[in-house]
Amino acid sequence: MSRQPLKTGEKVLLIVSGIFVAIAVIGYVSLETYRIRSDKPVFVQRTFFDFSKEGERGSELYRKANCNACHRALRAGTSMGLILDGIGSKRSVAWLEGFLKDPESFYDGPTIDHGDPPKEAAYVASLPPEDLHLIAVFLSELRADAGSSVAKEPPPGKSEFIDGMIQMWAPDSWKEKYTDIRDRRPSEAAGGAGDD
Known part of the structure; x- marks a missing residue:
C-alpha cells in the first residue's frame, strides 16, 4: 500500500497547527522561567488567613477528615469540590456549621457528596459537634480581599x-x-x- 502525499491544504493546516503548538510551548516555558526567577509574585494573591487557636485546631481536623480529597483550602487539595479559600468572606461561622451538620437543608435539595449515606462525604455530618464547630471556625477564617474571584463584595469604586x-x-x-x-x-x- 503506497502512501499518498499530503495535499496543499493539509500541509498548510499541519504547519499552522505546529506553529500554534510551538508558540504555546514557548509561552509556557517563558512564563514559568519568569515566575521561578522573579522576586515578587507574578499573580497577586487575594486570599488570606489569620487563624485563631480554634481555627488552627479546625485546620488539623479538616486535614484529618480528608476534606482535601475533594476541596481546595490554603491553596492545597483538589478542585473536585468547592474551592474553600475565601469562603469566610461569604459565609458566617453559624452558616458553615449548619451546612456541615445538615447540608441538604441549606441547599433545599440534594447535594452531590454531602448528605445522607451512601454519599461519599456523609461522614462529615456525623463528626462530633465540637469538631464541626472547629472546622467551621477554620473555614470562616479563610478570607479574601474585596474584588477577588472568591470575595462576596466587589472592589471599591465604580467600573x-x-x-x-x-x-x-x-x-x-x-x-x-x-x-x-x-x-x-x-x-x-x-x-x-x-x-x-
Whole structure:
C-alpha cells in the first residue's frame, strides 16, 4: 500500500497547527522561567488567613477528615469540590456549621457528596459537634480581599466596563428590582455579610 502525499491544504493546516503548538510551548516555558526567577509574585494573591487557636485546631481536623480529597483550602487539595479559600468572606461561622451538620437543608435539595449515606462525604455530618464547630471556625477564617474571584463584595469604586455592560445587557426589570451593591451604605453591607 503506497502512501499518498499530503495535499496543499493539509500541509498548510499541519504547519499552522505546529506553529500554534510551538508558540504555546514557548509561552509556557517563558512564563514559568519568569515566575521561578522573579522576586515578587507574578499573580497577586487575594486570599488570606489569620487563624485563631480554634481555627488552627479546625485546620488539623479538616486535614484529618480528608476534606482535601475533594476541596481546595490554603491553596492545597483538589478542585473536585468547592474551592474553600475565601469562603469566610461569604459565609458566617453559624452558616458553615449548619451546612456541615445538615447540608441538604441549606441547599433545599440534594447535594452531590454531602448528605445522607451512601454519599461519599456523609461522614462529615456525623463528626462530633465540637469538631464541626472547629472546622467551621477554620473555614470562616479563610478570607479574601474585596474584588477577588472568591470575595462576596466587589472592589471599591465604580467600573466603567461593568457599568457599561449592565447598562447594555441587563433587562430593565432587573434595574428596577435589584440595587447596585456598591451603592449600599457600609452599615447595610455589614449587616448582611455572611448570612446568606
